[in-house]
Amino acid sequence: MGHPQNADYAQREFDAILREGEENIATHCCFCGMQCGMNIRVEKETKKVVGVEPRYDFPMNGGRLCPKGASAYRQAELGDRLKQPLIRKNGQLVESSWEEALNLVVSKIQDIQAKHGKDAFGIYSGSSMTNEKCYLVGKFARIGLGTKNIDYNGRYCMSSAAVGFNQSVGIDRGSTNPWSDIKFADVLLIAGSNTAECHPLSMPYIWGARDRGAKLIVVDPRQTKTALVSDVHLDVRPGTDIALVNGLIHLLIKEKMIDQNFIDSHTVGFSELEQLTKAYTPEKVSEITGVSVDKIIEAARLFGQAKNGFVLFARGIEQHSNGSDTVSSYVNLSLLTGKIGRKGAGFATFTGQGNGQGGREHGQKADQLPGYRKITDPDARQYIASVWGVDEKEIPGPGMSAFELLRSLGDEVKGLLLICSNPMVSAPSVGDVKKYLEKLDFFVAMDMFLSESAELADVVLPSTVWIEDTGTTTNVEGRVVLLKGIERTAGEAKRDWQVLCEIADRLGRGKYFQYNSSREIFDELRTASKGGKADYSGITYEKLEKMDGVFWPCPSEEHEGTPRLFEDLQFQFPDGKARLLAFEYTGANEKVDAEFPYILTTGRVVYHYLSGNQTRRIEALNKFCPEPYVEIHPNTAKKLGINNQELVKLVSRRGELTVPAKITKIIREDTFFVPYHWGKTMAINHLTNPALDPKSKIPEFKVCAVRIEKT
Incomplete structure (x- = not known):
C-alpha cells in the first residue's frame, strides 16, 4: 500500500527518542475516519500518557498527523476527566459509589419497563467507539433491555x-x-x-x-x-x-x-x-x-x-x-x-467520526442487526438469534431514528441511556432537545467528560478514553484496524463494555454477556457478521497486526480482505447490475423569504471534532479556535453595515445565536457559514432545521433560512 521508503528508518528514529522508563503503544487516532497510525508514549510504571509520535509504518498517514491527531493523547490526562459516578441529589450531581449508581440505574430501568413496557427505555449511542462496543450496545439494547428503541449519532453523519x-x-x-x-x-x-x-x-x-x-x-x-x-x-x-x-x-x-x-x-x-x-x-x-x-x-x-x-x-x-x-x-x-x-x-x-463506518454495520442502528443485516429480514433475525442463544421472537423490531427518538422522550420513551454522544450540541434545534431530555422520567449518561448533555442526566457513569481500551475500528476505506490500549483507567472509571455487562447481569440477563475482554466480544462479532454484507468473520486481532488492517468483506481466515469493490463489475443486487436513479430537483425543505432572506450552512474546522466535547478541553487546540463565528461576504456585510469582528445576531425560525462576524470573500453573498463545535449559548444548532430525509432520517443541517441583526 505504498509505505514511505524511509519508514523503517524514521520509525527507529522515533523509537530512539523514548526516554528511559517509557514505552510506545502502537495504536490509531481517536478522531476522524482516517484512523491515522500513531504511537502513544506511556510511562511504564505509572501508565501516564506523556506524548505521541506518528507511525511511519501505517499506510494511511505515513508519519503525518493533523493538529487534532497530534493533540489527541492529551485528553487522557485532563483534570476534568470523569473519575467517579455522579447521582443527581437535590438538583445537583454529586459523587457516589458504583454500587449506588448501578443499583439506581437498574431499579429505574425495571420500574419504567414494568409500568410502560420494554420499549419505554431507549438507548442513544455514538460511533466514536470501537466495533466491539458498537456491537455490544446493539445486543444490549435488544437482549439486555429488550427494547427496539436504539439509534446513534451516526444518523446525523453518514x-x-x-x-x-x-x-x-x-x-x-x-x-x-x-x-x-x-x-x-x-x-x-x-x-x-x-x-x-x-x-x-x-x-x-x-x-x-x-x-x-x-x-x-x-x-x-x-x-x-x-x-x-x-x-x-x-x-x-x-x-x-x-x-x-x-x-x-x-x-x-x-x-x-x-x-x-x-x-x-x-x-x-x-x-x-x-x-x-x-x-x-x-x-x-x-x-x-x-x-x-x-x-x-x-x-x-x-x-x-x-x-x-x-x-x-x-x-x-x-x-x-x-x-x-x-x-x-x-x-x-x-x-x-x-x-x-x-x-x-x-x-x-469522507467518514467524519472515528468509527463512522464500523459503527453503522453491527447493530446499533434502529433498523439493523450485525453484519449489515436488516432487522426485518426473517433469515437475518433467525441467524442472529442463534448466535445470541435466544428465541428469534425475543429480538425486537425496528425502532425510531435518532431525532425521532429524541422527539419521543417523555412521551413514548420514558427513560434513556446516552452513550458516547452529545445531542445538546450535535442535534438540530437543540433548544427543543433540552426540553425533550428534561421530560424524561430517568436519564443516565455514560461519558469520559461531563458534556452539555451529561450535565442534564440523573446519573453519570464515568468511562474511558480510547487509549484505555483495546478494540477495532473501521476506517474511511473500509479497512478494519486494531487499536491497542493501556491497562489502566482514570480513577474509578470503567470501560463502557464492562459497565453494560454489569447492568445486564443485574437485570438478570448476564448469561448473554459473559465477556472477559474486547477480543471475546470481537470473536462473537465475527460470528454474528458471517454471511452478512459487512462480513468480518475472517478477521482476527493477529491478522490485523500482521497486515496493518484488513478490508471487509473478509469471509474466511485465509482470505486477505477486499480492498477494492466491484472489480468483477457485479453489484449487490440479484441481477448484478447497479441502479442509475433519476431525481428531480425540489430544493431545500426551508426556503428563504422576506423575513429570513439568507441561507445558513454549518460545518467543521480543523481544530475541533464533532460536538467539541473532547477537543475544546485541549488547550493546544482550543486556543486556535475558541468560539464560533459567522462568515459573511464583504458585499453582504457592506450592504448590512456590518464590520469585521462586530457581534451580530443570527435568527432562524427556531432560535438565535450571537457571534462575531468574519468578513471574507470565500463565502457566497447569499450564504452564511458557522462552525458547530460549541454548546449552550454558542450552539449554532439552536437555529438549524430538524426536517428529516424520509429515507435516511438525517436532519437538514446544511440549509436553513435566517436573517442577521446588528446587536
Missing part, C-alpha cells in the same frame, strides 16, 4: 451516504477503493467536503493525483482551502446539488462522454435518467445553483473526458432532507462514465 450507496450499488462501504487508489485518478470531483481542513491527511493522496496531472473539481458554497487549489470551483448555492449533478449528466450524455457499453451491460435505469436530465440545460442549472454556465460545462468535460476518476463527498451533500438521493446522484457520475471497479476509479464519502 446515514444518507449509507442509503445512497445501498440504493445505487446495493452495499454501503464508505469507499469502493483503498485510499491509495486516489493517486491514480485522472480527475477528482470533491463535493461538500473541505478536505484540507476536515480530513487533512487525505490531501497527500490528492496531491499525488495532481502530481500525475489529475484535474480537481470542487463543489462547495465556500471557497475553502480545498476549493482554492481546484481547477474548477463550482460555488453552488446550498441545497441545489441535485440540480447541479443533473446538469452535469445532461452534458455527459449530450456530448457523448458516457460509457454506453458499461451502462448497457452493468446498469439499469439509464433511459429514465436520460429523459429526466434533458430539461437540465446549463442555463437552467446555472439559474438554480448560482454556478456560471462556463464552469458547469468545463467541469462536465473535465470529468467526462478523463479515463479514470474519483467522486468524493461528505456532509455538505449528505445533511439535507434529500441527502440520500443527492448521494445517489453523485454516484451516477461514476456509473455513467464507467469509472468504477479499478485503480483510480470509484467513489467514497
Whole structure:
C-alpha cells in the first residue's frame, strides 16, 4: 500500500527518542475516519500518557498527523476527566459509589419497563467507539433491555451516504477503493467536503493525483482551502446539488462522454435518467445553483473526458432532507462514465467520526442487526438469534431514528441511556432537545467528560478514553484496524463494555454477556457478521497486526480482505447490475423569504471534532479556535453595515445565536457559514432545521433560512 521508503528508518528514529522508563503503544487516532497510525508514549510504571509520535509504518498517514491527531493523547490526562459516578441529589450531581449508581440505574430501568413496557427505555449511542462496543450496545439494547428503541449519532453523519450507496450499488462501504487508489485518478470531483481542513491527511493522496496531472473539481458554497487549489470551483448555492449533478449528466450524455457499453451491460435505469436530465440545460442549472454556465460545462468535460476518476463527498451533500438521493446522484457520475471497479476509479464519502463506518454495520442502528443485516429480514433475525442463544421472537423490531427518538422522550420513551454522544450540541434545534431530555422520567449518561448533555442526566457513569481500551475500528476505506490500549483507567472509571455487562447481569440477563475482554466480544462479532454484507468473520486481532488492517468483506481466515469493490463489475443486487436513479430537483425543505432572506450552512474546522466535547478541553487546540463565528461576504456585510469582528445576531425560525462576524470573500453573498463545535449559548444548532430525509432520517443541517441583526 505504498509505505514511505524511509519508514523503517524514521520509525527507529522515533523509537530512539523514548526516554528511559517509557514505552510506545502502537495504536490509531481517536478522531476522524482516517484512523491515522500513531504511537502513544506511556510511562511504564505509572501508565501516564506523556506524548505521541506518528507511525511511519501505517499506510494511511505515513508519519503525518493533523493538529487534532497530534493533540489527541492529551485528553487522557485532563483534570476534568470523569473519575467517579455522579447521582443527581437535590438538583445537583454529586459523587457516589458504583454500587449506588448501578443499583439506581437498574431499579429505574425495571420500574419504567414494568409500568410502560420494554420499549419505554431507549438507548442513544455514538460511533466514536470501537466495533466491539458498537456491537455490544446493539445486543444490549435488544437482549439486555429488550427494547427496539436504539439509534446513534451516526444518523446525523453518514446515514444518507449509507442509503445512497445501498440504493445505487446495493452495499454501503464508505469507499469502493483503498485510499491509495486516489493517486491514480485522472480527475477528482470533491463535493461538500473541505478536505484540507476536515480530513487533512487525505490531501497527500490528492496531491499525488495532481502530481500525475489529475484535474480537481470542487463543489462547495465556500471557497475553502480545498476549493482554492481546484481547477474548477463550482460555488453552488446550498441545497441545489441535485440540480447541479443533473446538469452535469445532461452534458455527459449530450456530448457523448458516457460509457454506453458499461451502462448497457452493468446498469439499469439509464433511459429514465436520460429523459429526466434533458430539461437540465446549463442555463437552467446555472439559474438554480448560482454556478456560471462556463464552469458547469468545463467541469462536465473535465470529468467526462478523463479515463479514470474519483467522486468524493461528505456532509455538505449528505445533511439535507434529500441527502440520500443527492448521494445517489453523485454516484451516477461514476456509473455513467464507467469509472468504477479499478485503480483510480470509484467513489467514497469522507467518514467524519472515528468509527463512522464500523459503527453503522453491527447493530446499533434502529433498523439493523450485525453484519449489515436488516432487522426485518426473517433469515437475518433467525441467524442472529442463534448466535445470541435466544428465541428469534425475543429480538425486537425496528425502532425510531435518532431525532425521532429524541422527539419521543417523555412521551413514548420514558427513560434513556446516552452513550458516547452529545445531542445538546450535535442535534438540530437543540433548544427543543433540552426540553425533550428534561421530560424524561430517568436519564443516565455514560461519558469520559461531563458534556452539555451529561450535565442534564440523573446519573453519570464515568468511562474511558480510547487509549484505555483495546478494540477495532473501521476506517474511511473500509479497512478494519486494531487499536491497542493501556491497562489502566482514570480513577474509578470503567470501560463502557464492562459497565453494560454489569447492568445486564443485574437485570438478570448476564448469561448473554459473559465477556472477559474486547477480543471475546470481537470473536462473537465475527460470528454474528458471517454471511452478512459487512462480513468480518475472517478477521482476527493477529491478522490485523500482521497486515496493518484488513478490508471487509473478509469471509474466511485465509482470505486477505477486499480492498477494492466491484472489480468483477457485479453489484449487490440479484441481477448484478447497479441502479442509475433519476431525481428531480425540489430544493431545500426551508426556503428563504422576506423575513429570513439568507441561507445558513454549518460545518467543521480543523481544530475541533464533532460536538467539541473532547477537543475544546485541549488547550493546544482550543486556543486556535475558541468560539464560533459567522462568515459573511464583504458585499453582504457592506450592504448590512456590518464590520469585521462586530457581534451580530443570527435568527432562524427556531432560535438565535450571537457571534462575531468574519468578513471574507470565500463565502457566497447569499450564504452564511458557522462552525458547530460549541454548546449552550454558542450552539449554532439552536437555529438549524430538524426536517428529516424520509429515507435516511438525517436532519437538514446544511440549509436553513435566517436573517442577521446588528446587536
